[in-house]
Amino acid sequence: MAQKILAYHCGRDYLNPGELVKADVDIVLGNDITMPLAIEEFKKTGVERVFDREKVVIVPDHFTPNKDIKSAEQCKYIRNFAGEQSIKYYFEIGSMGIEHALLPEQGLVVPGDLIIGADSHTCTYGALGAASTGVGSTDVAVAMATGTAWFMVPESLKFVYKGKLNKWVTGKDLILYTIGQIGVDGALYMSMEFSGQAISSLSMDSRFTMCNMAIEAGGKFGIIEFDEKTGKYLEGRNKRPYRIFNADADAKYFKKYEIDCSSVELQVSMPHLPSNARNAKDCSDITIDQVVIGSCTNGRMEDLEIAAQILKGRKTDSRIRTIIFPATQKIYLEAMEKGYLKTFVESGCVVSTPTCGPCLGGHMGILAEGERAVATTNRNFVGRMGHPKSEVYLSGPAVAAASAIAGRIALPEEV
């Protein structure tokens, strides 16, 4: 599928894995960490105007609301650039959300797109049937100047998820389980195609979560075929017409995996690799200090709904700091209207404005030496959320909410 999208964007009928091509991109994305560097590099190209002011998207979401003077300076720099270049989709605080929840929500990314973003989780948009991948600031600089980027055509891995999901299990558990099976470099340079009955039954929110974490297996793309649910999601939302690419019946795959979902239980990835996936029920002796629910991986409505369901009428352990980050303003508002935010506050959680903050150890929930967090985020590397001797346990929203109540890693049934 990804090969076909790449071929279309460089005017070819067919591409072979391993080929190097330059292709036209539909969206070029950057944030407050990667965009300052991209702008500096863009200026060195000698090109004065970006290739298309409607195709460059800038979201200051990482260290915002500005965490310190240096971050404020970086934001000012990209804000000024957005102004000078009349960038149509620059999202200031107030309309800003976490980029990978925001762009699909705003209909800025659509099926068949070729998208690059200077953020590794740009692969999220594959859930819409787009070829979307993370790159660095220099790639974004050149793409802003020329509208093109270079790609090595990847091999594809097919993952077929069979059967029905167990109670409380979401896309997060499927992807943690999968990374646990194949390792953090199990899909290195490759495109991960997620398919099967269980994927069809998955919500769009859970599909975004799965594609979001393709990078944690080293993948270039995480991609799911367009179906009725994708179409419905796009209704009244897409800002551009879209083009559907499906995998050919005789498509060649580097490898195929079959996963029986009836054997996938709620997962936790232990420090310090996302591939250290375990059944959450086997981790119940791990006490914690903090719970984070949010991020580009799990800050969408489905995640908040699950957390609210578990937390309603209960109190979080008084020793635990529970921080909840709705990923966009729209999600924040909807969660407010549905009473979820009230539930969170009443149960002892704090609710934050959208930001990437704690996920990458930026701000809004940094861990001290020796502290442990259960987080619905995407990485648990050494020092990811703060002190190099702190620990992050990755999970979906159900385990995170239950753990906040129990003060240790717990299942919803236990609280």
Added chain:
Amino acid sequence: MIIRDRAIRYGNNVDTDVIIPARYLNTTKEDELAAHCFEDLDEDFKDKVKTSKIIVAGDNFGCGSSREHAPLSIKASGVKLIIAKTFARIFFRNAINIGLPVIPSIEAADNIREGDTLEIDMDKGIIRDLDTGRDFKINPVPPFIQEIISSGGYINYTKQSLEKGGSSKSG
């Protein structure tokens, strides 16, 4: 081009969070980034890099974030070259784009020891371990990547091709 220096060894899955922790990403200044390079992985890196400017590592070097600050901080620390069994893809392209040579070689990564003096002949495609006398072959780089490297990075490459009026397409 010939690069001659000593090796610093690291293991598998050296991620971008330990190369340059996110708490230092509120700047793009190379010297500030270099000051914190590998801080959470190896406290002695700053001393080691004074005498050893080649990094040799295992699988999936540079996994994690897309932050170009990671290869930039390594380059600004004075590192001339990285050899690893495999590289994470975003790190790999970022390194090429900023003109930091990266060589995937399982054989070299398996056999080079900490502190070994290496001589790398980029034109002939040979890594020579002067302490053990062993040679390792470097797989040829695709011409397009070679062009980026010989232009001194992707920005220079782009600038030159725009000046030539070359089409931005066709790989």
